[in-house]
Amino acid sequence: MTEKRAHFIFDILFIALSVLVAIWLAKSGILERNLTGKSFLLESFIAGLFFTSAFTTAPAITALGIIARSSGHILPIAIIGGLGALTGDLIIFKFIRDRLSDDIFFILGKEGRQVRHLFHIRLFRWFTFLFAGLIIASPLPDELGLALMGISKTRASLLIPTSLFFNSLGIFIIALIANAL
Numbered sequence: 001m002t003e004k005r006a007h008f009i010f011d012i013l014f015i016a017l018s019v020l021v022a023i024w025l026a027k028s029g030i031l032e033r034n035l036t037g038k039s040f041l042l043e044s045f046i047a048g049l050f051f052t053s054a055f056t057t058a059p060a061i062t063a064l065g066i067i068a069r070s071s072g073h074i075l076p077i078a079i080i081g082g083l084g085a086l087t088g089d090l091i092i093f094k095f096i097r098d099r100l101s102d103d104i105f106f107i108l109g110k111e112g113r114q115v116r117h118l119f120h121i122r123l124f125r126w127f128t129f130l131f132a133g134l135i136i137a138s139p140l141p142d143e144l145g146l147a148l149m150g151i152s153k154t155r156a157s158l159l160i161p162t163s164l165f166f167n168s169l170g171i172f173i174i175a176l177i178a179n180a181l
Contacts, residue, residue, distance in 0.1 A: 014055055015054055015055060015058075018054075018055050018056060018057070018058050018059060019058045021058070021059055023058075040067050040070070040071035040073055040076070040077060041076065041080050043063070043067050044064070044067055044076070044077045044080040044081040044084065044171075045080050045081065045083060045084035046084060047060045047063040047064045047067060047081055047084065048060070048064070048080065048081030048082060048083065048084025048085040048086075048087075048088070048167065048171060049084040049085065049087055049088045050063075050084075050088070051064065051081065051084070051085045051088070051142075051167065051170075051171065052085050052088035052089050052092060052141070052142040052143075052167070053088065053092070053141060053142070053143065054141030054143055057139060057140075057141055061139055061174055064077065064081055064171055064174050064175065064178070065174055065175070065177070065178030065181075066178070067175075068174070068175035068176075068178045068179055069178045069179055069181075072179070074172060074175040074176060074179060075172070077171065077172075077175050078168045078169070078171045078172035078175055079168055081167070081168070081171040082163075082164050082165075082167040082168030082169075082171055083164065085142070085163065085164075085167035085168075085170075085171070086160065086163045086164045086167060088142070089136070089142050089146060089159070089163040089167070090156070090159070090160070090163075092142065092143060092146050093146050093149070093150065093156065093159055125152045128148050128149075128151070128152045129148075129149065129152060129154060129158075129162070131145075131148060132144075132145035132146070132148035132149045132152075132154075132162075133145065133162050133165075133166045134166070135148070136162070136163060136166040136167055136170070137166035137167065137169045137170040137173075138170060139170070139174075142163075142167075145166075146159075149162075
């Protein structure tokens with residue numbers, strides 16, 4: 001088995017384990033007992049921080065839902081959780097922005113040069129940027145959206161408001177759903 005395939009299989013298994021842990025946390029009642037809602041702002045920030053990674057998204061969604069249900073403060077949870085997610089995104093973005101785009105273009109070889117030209121077209125860059133924002137808002141791991149932003153060479157000054165808005169929107173929707181259940 002090649003090293004890249006082994007890493008891929010490990011990542012998939014780790015994500016599956018993360019989902020199983022989230023299900024166990026939701027069913028066991030551990031989070032309900034420990035996330036009291038009294039310090040919901042701090043809890044929201046920390047859960048938001050973990051909302052960004054493929055490996056921690058599922059438990060973070062569970063925690064955010066429980067925080068929203070126990071405190072009832074949907075908008076503050078969305079904003080503070082969005083700030084936590086922004087912090088996580090900035091950390092991830094710093095590490096993957098240039099390295100990931102370089103790796104992708106290296107893998108594509110000659111075709112990579114042709115694909116690279118697409119990112120110089122303004123309309124394509126804006127479409128990529130919007131699509132990346134929607135990925136960030138969704139329960140999908142932010143790494144996917146951040147990788148798209150890295151490939152299109154998005155500046156950090158544009159990433160910050162985008163990440164905050166889309167992560168807050170995603171967390172707001174999660175909090176609404178949790179309160180509706």
